[in-house]
Amino acid sequence: MLWFLRGLRKGVVTTRYPRAAIDAWATSLPSPPAFRSDRLTLELASRLVKSCDSPALQIDAGDLVLDLGFCTGCGICRAVGGDAVVASGEFELASRDRAALVKRIAIGGTE
Amino acid sequence: MTEEQRLAEELRVRTYSLFRRSLHIRTFDSGSCAVCESEIRLLASPYYDLHRLGFFFTPAPRHADLLLVSGAAVRAADTALEKTLEAMPDPKIVVAVGACALGGIFAEDELVHGRVDDVVPVDVYVPGCPPSPLALLHGLLVAVGRLEEKVRGLSFDLREQVAS
Numbered sequence: 001m002l003w004f005l006r007g008l009r010k011g012v013v014t015t016r017y018p019r020a021a022i023d024a025w026a027t028s029l030p031s032p033p034a035f036r037s038d039r040l041t042l043e044l045a046s047r048l049v050k051s052c053d054s055p056a057l058q059i060d061a062g063d064l065v066l067d068l069g070f071c072t073g074c075g076i077c078r079a080v081g082g083d084a085v086v087a088s089g090e091f092e093l094a095s096r097d098r099a100a101l102v103k104r105i106a107i108g109g110t111e
Numbered sequence: 112m113t114e115e116q117r118l119a120e121e122l123r124v125r126t127y128s129l130f131r132r133s134l135h136i137r138t139f140d141s142g143s144c145a146v147c148e149s150e151i152r153l154l155a156s157p158y159y160d161l162h163r164l165g166f167f168f169t170p171a172p173r174h175a176d177l178l179l180v181s182g183a184a185v186r187a188a189d190t191a192l193e194k195t196l197e198a199m200p201d202p203k204i205v206v207a208v209g210a211c212a213l214g215g216i217f218a219e220d221e222l223v224h225g226r227v228d229d230v231v232p233v234d235v236y237v238p239g240c241p242p243s244p245l246a247l248l249h250g251l252l253v254a255v256g257r258l259e260e261k262v263r264g265l266s267f268d269l270r271e272q273v274a275s
Contacts, residue, residue: 014132014165017252021243027245052128054215065112066267070215086269093235093262094250098228100260101213101238102193 027089030073032056032066033081036087039106040064044084045107051080060104068101069092112203123256126202130176130255133165137175139195143182146210146241151179166251168193172198177254178229184224196231204254207233208247210240217256 006012045064049057056070057077078085095101112120112256138151154161155168161179169175172195180192196205207227214226224254237250252258 001156015163017164017248017258030240032238032267037268037270043247052192054210055147056215059261067215068238068262068267069236070210071238072210072215073238074193076177078126082194089269090261090267091239091243091246093246093250093265094235094253095260095262096235096253098236100235100263103265105266105268108270110136 015110027081028087029091030075031088031090032068032071032073033085034085034090035064035066035105036083036086037106038083038109039084040105041085042107044081047080048077048085051076053105059107065101065107068103068107069098118133127204127254127256129202130204131257132257133167134176134251135167135169135174135250136177136179137172137195137199138179139180139192141180141182141187141188141192141212141230142223143209143211147211148199149187149200149245150241150244151181151208153244154247156244157194159248161251162250164248164252172196173200175199175203177204177206177251178231179206179208180227180233181208181212182227183217184230184252186222186224189224192230204234205231205252206237206238206250208237208240208242208250213238215240217231 008083045059049059054072056067058065126225140148153159178196207213212227217223217225219225227233235250235254237246239246
């Protein structure tokens with residue numbers, strides 16, 4: 001009702017987005033992983049790829065490739081990866097370009 | 112960016128500016144587990160209230176500007192999906208919602224395509240399993256050009272984030 005009255009008064013019934021900061025809890029929703037590349041070894045990366053139920057994690061040319069479009073945010077890689085993998089907390093991931101959802105993480109750790 | 116790409120981008124921006132104030136959404140389930148639909152339904156709740164942004168759901172594709180497709184694109188839904196898109200007036204936007212629609216869950220076989228863009232051209236991809244209503248709102252606003260994409264600037268490498 002208040003929106004309706006505001007609309008009558010101002011001639012605008014829509015609002016900007018976001019009107020205020022997005023709720024803090026939103027970052028604790030299931031989200032894709034983020035990696036500490038200095039703690040990521042080839043052996044650990046291989047274990048992460050094997051543990052992933054979807055094709056979201058692959059190893060390519062010495063990099064760990066994360067496809068955000070395939071990731072379900074299940075958290076198995078976090079259980080396997082220890083302190084090298086954390087939840088990113090990112091959820092606003094929409095893109096017009098499918099290729100923008102593919103991220104390369106350098107495997108920078110030593111065995 | 113080539114001249115052709117620049118002109119295509121300019122045309123897209125001018126076309127999508129038509130949708131900035133009001134947009135009608137038709138949802139299409141191409142074989143999802145219904146959790147994406149559950150999140151989509153939450154958009155109309157008082158908490159997320161997508162009507163305040165000028166978005167509305169419509170049951171009729173002929174009244175729709177945007178097609179929100181979830182699910183892994185089962186082959187049995189091909190005709191329905193193609194007819195739905197055909198019935199929508201131009202210009203129209205297709206948004207693929209969820210890991211199924213983006214190809215992350217089901218591999219292509221004789222029953223499913225495994226991804227929506229094998230059946231219809233997709234304009235915006237919204238990842239997540241399921242994408243939360245906030246992620247969906249962001250996707251809708253990116254689709255109509257009211258918000259910029261964030262994902263290009265994200266690295267998912269914490270060492271880079273610390274260094275920068």
